[in-house]
Amino acid sequence: MAKIDLPYVQALTDRHGKRRHYYRRAGYPRVTLPGTPGSAEFMAAYAEADARAPRVDPREKVQPRSINALIVEYYSSASFLELRDSTKRGYRNILDRFRAQYGDKGAASIQTHHLEAIFHKMGDRTGAARNLRRRLNKVFGLAVRLGWRADNPVAHTSTIKRKTEGFIPWSEDDIAQFEAHWPSGSRERLALALLLYTGVRRSDVVSIGRQHVSDGRISVNQLKTTKRVSILIHPALQAELDQAKGLTFLTTAYGKPFTAAGFTKWFRERAAMAGLENRTPHGLRKAAGRRLAEAGCTSKEIAAVLGHSTLSEVEIYTRSADQLRLSDTAIQRLKKAETRTG
Structure with missing residues (x-):
């Protein structure tokens, strides 16, 4: 048995000579830790196993x-x-x-x-x-x-x-840069499309699969609020879903569903590889709200997509769009007033 510098981690060599790692704590079920020690997948699985064991x-x-x-x-x-x-x-x-x-x-x-x-x-x-x-x-x-x-x-x-301001919202240039780096059909593009065209949180996007798709909609019960949202599938998202494999749309390199923390780490790394530092899944949720606001959607319409219970929450995602629209209207009014008096 080899020791790793993490509490409750056990390393064993199986009968095929393969090194395997486990989270093992007295009184609790043993949990297999995928990947190599220190990798994003390994650390995400370790964090989840450690959090589940009551202290x-x-x-x-x-x-x-x-x-x-x-x-x-x-x-x-x-x-x-x-x-x-x-x-x-x-x-x-x-x-x-x-x-x-x-x-x-x-x-x-x-x-x-x-x-x-x-x-x-x-x-x-x-x-x-x-x-x-x-x-x-x-x-x-x-x-x-x-x-x-x-x-x-x-x-x-x-x-x-x-x-x-919290998580950095993705701009249109950010989105275009990510899409230019990661081709259609890749896990990265699928993740971007799911986040951007549904507005779901990271805790929900990791569980979305074919069982949530019906009649051109994605319907899911939000983990945070338990509120159910049902969203029409945007053509850009449908194009990525058509190329997806497996029951759960987003999985690790080992074909296992992501944990929320593991997905965030993976997605941030993929964004950084596209030249986008400090870009998160939640930043795309903000971008989804911004796009809806810029398209002229009402606060209630945006809340229906993002699954918010109060309109005050929607303001977080629409503030920049409202400022842009109102400032444009103000300047247009000023120009008209100057024309009348000139």
């Missing part, structure tokens, strides 16, 4: 009223148990890192200035600090309800607000 057993013995005990209580609470499995895994990843460092501390002894210092240590990782703050706010809110402490120390903390 906390509610029955485990912990110091009473410690941070450990409080997080165990939170994992057993109704507000946590009613979350989707994917959301639970994300919350566990955040809280278990905090628990590993501070779990032995008393839940009542943690004060606002302690948490401020922890957030400050995270430096420029402001996104991580904000996420940790949100999760701890729930945890210490439970401590108040349980009577473990009189106040929530997270309520008076703050994190750095980073001014950002």
